[in-house]
């Protein structure tokens with residue numbers, strides 16, 4: 001059983017006993033938001049990330065989800081992408097395509113991935129343009145209170161340095177306010193060239209999920225969630241800046257990632 005609580009301003013926190021339990025809860029949640037979004041506006045606009053997140057979504061291709069999810073209404077995007085060919089092992093698109101999207105009935109034309117034949121800068125511009133067109137045609141909802149899309153669900157992984165999408169701590173990409181998609185050529189983690197959603201886009205979503213597992217994430221989770229007098233170096237801890245202005249935030253983690261949360265320290 002997951003231990004679940006709501007923090008006064010950091011959203012809902014779900015600490016799972018193990019990865020199996022986490023992945024069952026995560027796919028249940030995705031299926032629930034998919035159904036609710038399709039009921040509400042006829043489509044489900046879901047944003048993926050790379051890393052282990054995709055493996056935690058694996059149960060979506062199994063019964064009952066393979067049959068109950070309305071895949072034809074899914075529109076798929078990425079919170080960040082490495083600027084490499086789509087058949088390269090570093091590609092977040094390839095990871096999701098091989099393990100999820102090729103196994104369910106999402107329409108290829110509903111999969112919005114980057115142009116892999118241009119520079120990082122051009123790929124970011126084109127990706128943002130494509131999303132702006134989809135907001136204009138109302139496939140993707142628009143935010144009521146900012147010039148941003150309102151995705152139904154943004155799924156983020158988190159690195160042990162607290163990065164989410166390709167927004168690395170203390171990187172200037174964290175400051176970008178006017179673009180929906182930005183690019184970097186000096187990623188702290190290889191490969192260096194990437195595109196990423198900016199914080200205003202992440203924080204305008206209807207639902208944002210951060211998935212973090214393993215002991216290596218425990219410190220970043222503590223800094224991102226607990227009420228701390230933050231040391232300077234944590235001021236731009238990317239995961240702490242995830243704060244949907246008019247949406248829900250849920251943290252899915254295992255016991256190891258949650259082990260340094262104040263909640264457990266105080267109950268020892």
Ligand SMILES: O=C(O)[C@H](O)[C@@H](O)[C@H](O)[C@H](O)COP(=O)(O)O
Pocket residue numbers: 049050051052053080156157158159160163164165166189190213
């Ligand atoms: O673009 C990348 O370099 C990765 O995709 C990265 O952002 C990943 O999502 C996190 O580091 C969490 O990864 P894990 O969940 O695999 O630890």
